[in-house]
Amino acid sequence: MSELLKISLPDGSVREMPEGSTPADVAAAIGPGLAKAAIAAKVDGELRDIGRPFDGDAELALVTNRDEEEALELARHDFAHVLAEAVQALWPGTQITFGPATDDGFYYDVMAPEGRDPFGMDDLPAIEEKMREIIKADKPLRREAWSRQALIDKWQAEGESFKAEWAAELPEGEELTVYWSGDDWMDMCRGPHLPSTGKLDPQAFKLMRVAGAYWRGDQANAQLTRIYGTGWLNKKQLNAHLHRLEEAGKRDHRKLGREMDLFHLQEEAHGSVFWHPKGYKIWRELEAYMRRKMDGGGYREIKTPQLMDVRQWTQSGHWGKYAENMFAVPDIVPDVDEESGAASPKVANDADWMAIKPMNCPAHVLVFKQGITSYRDLPIRLGEMGCCHRNEPHGALHGLMRVRQFTQDDAHIFCTEDQVVEEVRKFCKLADEVYSDFGFKYHVKLALRPEKRFGSDADWDKAEQELRDAVAEAGMDNEDYGWEELPGEGAFYAPKLEWHLTDAIGRTWQVGTIQGDRVLPERLDATYVGEDGGRHRPVMLHRAIFGSYERFIGILIEHFAGKVPLWLAPTQAVVAPIVSDIDGYASEVLAKLEAAGLRAESDLRNEKINYKVREHSLKKVPHLLVVGKREQEEGTVAIRTLGEKDQQVLPLDDAIAMLKANATPPDLRRA
């Protein structure tokens, strides 16, 4: 006999529904408007299909497009399925695999039919068209439970080997479900889904690109074609998103780097940066800043060799693990024919291999090992603006963000076991000061032991706990700091604390890190003399705040859209006379600016002031000092600040004092 279910609604009311009824029935009982608007249901907190019957008494909240987070997730997931259906409709024999929602849309990984090339950009318009058809057909999406074997058999019968593999490996005991789109297409999916394809807005998605992606993310597996789309609830949201992408493109550091004449890259040294005078000014200012911070933090700066015998890298373990990403040269003088420039192919079997350093730490241990260190000397903090080379996979290179030659604000802290937590805590404070000086908000994450690792579990337990303790002492183990632990993401020798910056348009960048390492001191036999007169192993903390100068500058350019703070600006002010009669005064103003230590230029070209304003604005020069007859007579300058329309007329000395004050680096300003 059938009983009535008690369904509690968010407003506290309870409705009695017959057994077998669904959230859709409840919506219909409440009113036709809601019935139409409702797209899913939260049943006892779990997001479910609106047409899935209740299991018993339940708390129900109906989901509509007003619940944007859930609605977007559902829509994107459905777009992914519609995408897969469209591709199979267009190209029968295409295998489907997997297609989730992403942060701004969806993708689906497919395998083109035998004999057909992987899908390309040219195929996207046709797929979009087919997707719109499917959406407009308003096909009902229906959930159905299947047995594992039936599902495997079906996939195999249809030649869907990836799906069959997947079905076979889904965890035991999990209910396997499929979703039908109409009666003619289905995909294996956990759901939930919208009640029908017609709930999607056919104008609210766009296929963006195709890319290769490995089956299950493993390079050893087949490469599929991943079709990416962006998906939204309506056209307005889609357009807003496309506009945001355009804006992000305008901040691209590669574009701004060229426009602002900061640096360039070229084939002959791909992955290495040619810094131009203006770009290198930013670098030098950052470097000077970081030196002040590290000097003040008890670090001592050293400089260690670029090239070391491979024996050293073998001992440290890097040669064994990373040789293919290192640059190595035989330690010989090649015979070169002066006429032709050809080097003789003299392979010196007896030559030692030297390797260019991919990191600074082994050399820092070697510095530490010179002489005998007492526990009284610890902690020893050795810093280096270390220039490293790594032969990165070519596809990984990206502007300043991923390069083959980079310089780190690197340092290693050698300390006793007892000092680790305190040193990590101090570092947290230093990192906070630095990021705050640039106006960055950040999150702190702890990357825990990876599967492949050196050292005992007990050591890892300890190392991970130390970092947790230090973060707790620094007061950062909370939501304000986005505190989170990431299993499996640590380095092979140690867990890592990571600092992730959030930039002006919401993207995150991992920059800073600190890692407690007990492996390298062991491998390179670093010791200190303890209180007891015996030899002890120091702990080595690897740490960096900028990470690499190249990448950090790239991040700054994008964060500020080229308009870096005055203290970093390569050219802080340009003096622009309105007519050439004033060139003399302009030069006088320039000389005074330079004497005050400001980075300034003059623009004496035979151009109108409009032209000069436009040009220097586009080059992101923070201040334009316009001088005409009036300014000359009165000994003033008219200051135009980037991004502002109004000018400010000040006596020259006052203007210089103001600029100088504003151009003071943030750490010196506080002093």
Added chain:
RNA sequence: GCUGCUGUAGCUCAGUGGUAGAGCGCGUCAUUGGUAAUGACGAGGUCGGGAGUUCAAUUCUCCCUAGCAGCACCA
């Protein structure tokens, strides 16, 4: 490294089986103009590199190389 796309003047980009074009920039001249482009004239290209097909290749094919998007990688 893998998949897809791209490489034409300093930059952004058009174009063609018969050895090339625009805008900006650059140079010269005129103009001395008060806050986002003054005008005229001019110079500038082995069409990424190599091989092949062809009477003829910047264009079509293949290989290499670099870049772009993504994947994988990131000590």
